[in-house]
Amino acid sequence: MAQAKGCTRLKLSGALDKFSYEETTPITGREYLDVNIVDDLINAENADDLLRDLAITISTRGVVFFRSQTNLTNELQKELVHRLGQLAGKPAESSVHTFPLAPAYVPEGGTADRQISYVNSVGFKYMFDKMPNMDKRRFDAAEWHTDIQFEPVPADYTSLRVIKLPETGGDTLWASGYELYNRLSGPYRDFVDRLTVTCRADCVLMAIRNRGEKIEDGERGNPLNLGTALTAVHPVVRTNPVTGWRSVFALGQFSKRINEVNPIESEELLKKFYNMIQDNHDLQCRFKWRNPHDIAIWDNRSVFHRATFDYMDLGERSGNRAVGIGEVPFFDPESKSKAEAEGKEKPKSQVPTKDAVNGNGKAPTTGCHGMPMGGNNHHDMAMGQGHNGMAMAGHGH
Template sequence: MAPSITDAVFETAEKVNEKISSKPLAANGPDFKDEAPAVQEPTNETFAKREPLKLSGALNEWLRAPNSDDLIRDLAITISQRGVVFFRKQDDVTNDLQKELVQRLGELSGKPSTSKLHIHPVSNSAREHGGKDDEISVISSEQAKKIYSDRIPFQSEKKQSGKEGWHSDITFEPVPSDYTLLRLTQLPKTGGDTLWASGYELYDRLSTPYQKFLEGLTATYAPPLFLSAAQKNNFKLYDAPRGSPLNVGSSLTTTHPVIRTNPVTGWKSVFAFGHHVQQINEVTKEESRALLDWFLRLVVDNHDLQVRHRWQNENDLAIWDNRSVYHAATPDYINEGLGERKGQRAVSIGERPYLDPESKGRREALAAEGREG
């Protein structure tokens, strides 16, 4: 994956602290074309046509700066281009600021007005370790041990593969996430790193005939683990609207394209990846399994399309674009005696996934601009 935001933004910010433009964003400018109507989301056939967004400034004191909208919009573009960015020891970031930031990232990069913050069907305030705010999902190793006890590897077991951990957040929703912000507030004594992998690069590593073939396919997305956990632990899934009027009910099943276009960058990526993807619809079950296993192997076998992040301090945070990256935590902190791994996660709801047939892969788009991928 490409370098993190520290390479892309902070070096520039040191030079332009006094030069950041205070020009407000135009409400109806070129980056906000064809805003989605009140509830109706764009489908794969009738998506909202948009041009890729462009950087206009540098990141500096973003949330309360006079030109905060410009800075947060630029941060959103950087995240969508790079996949994931990291900030160390953000001790002044509260849950409310975390929610504000991730919501504004989506709003300022053009998400529909009906898209708010996600409420997780399982990890919400109703759980023992769930906190008091439904819009903050508490990521807790202790909670996971209780709810998903049959999936947690303990020391007595010989864990030989962690590939099933890879996923993008909440792809089982009709309107899934654009950005996630995770802030770890309690670290284990060792372990608990997180890996991200690029869906842009996964798409670019496919041959052109395979790219064209996959662009005509859809997939079914669902989290059977959540349904079984609710039944086993005798609790009800959150079935009221979860950040969008379309994200309701307890079936937690939807259909999305296998290849989608990121509306911020205009780049294609493989979206059908990870443990929420149940079936590629237009092929046989055997062919579907072979394709999904092949996608997974391309990520697991190629370290150069991954980045691994070590959480060093409480209140380190990461922000990523779920439309174009996948992630997995390393399960090396689960054993007794290493302490709890705990964090606060805010998830912004984006737009309904679509494929723009005129969009390009990342490498092709950068080459057309005279830049290297």
């Protein structure tokens, strides 16, 4: 079994240094002030340098925010997430995620586009009309999750641009998977580093069952993202190929079962990770959408997010989401925690580790950059996360 090459963290060029920003919290989040993504980044002469540094910054800070991007179209939004992934070294066969179901809701004047998911309060109400037995109280605060975790090759960068805003409410929260891992003890890390998690999109099954829909044919952003299995197996701890840092990845509604332990232990582990986010609000940040066309861009490999559905009687909230596809998730035993990489903790002694494994228990065939990192035989469909007008099973932004 081949072992993964060590991760070399991508280095910033300094191209973004001329732009002002504020850190949202000490641990996660950054808001760039007075930057126009189209004019200042995408169309700049040194666009590749700027966007590569932006990708590294997003992977380092977890999520980055820009205000009032009124000239950013859907096509440019898709191009943006794809170029971020390309410039950060994602596999050539990965592109933009294609939604597996036909759009349940398209805003007036909008165009049906399976690479753009419409996050819309009207579609949210449509969902409850179609699924009357679902408990609305469960959706007041959508569960923590990472996008399309149930795909064999899940998301790298997601962008969400909110077009219409309610009077107030509808904030989105992010939480750092790096910091979650930092707060585990050395022996506990040694244990969870070896584990894998089964991820499944139960919400899609519910949509198919209740709405009588079927999955659209074709690849969903990568040749491995095919079929209707709705299931993928990934490492519990994932190495981010951009930073080389370890992050807890087995968290949220899609994470169903830790495979190497018994069902009771699996439930305990998943609850532990979830409760660590709930009980440690300092590893979270909260973003208030203030203006039409505010946008958030985040790295799904190392942050989790959740919506707040507290605005249903306060006006329409709608946004457009585009999701880039990254690499097959992997764990590299040569990678480090963020705290260790930054010199904030001494290297911890490790029990002898197995070869680096991906979700199949097989060794990745390449190093951090230029994945794929070995095959995942589970073909999957993805949906979810409260998009396409259906804040499905607690997923949302």
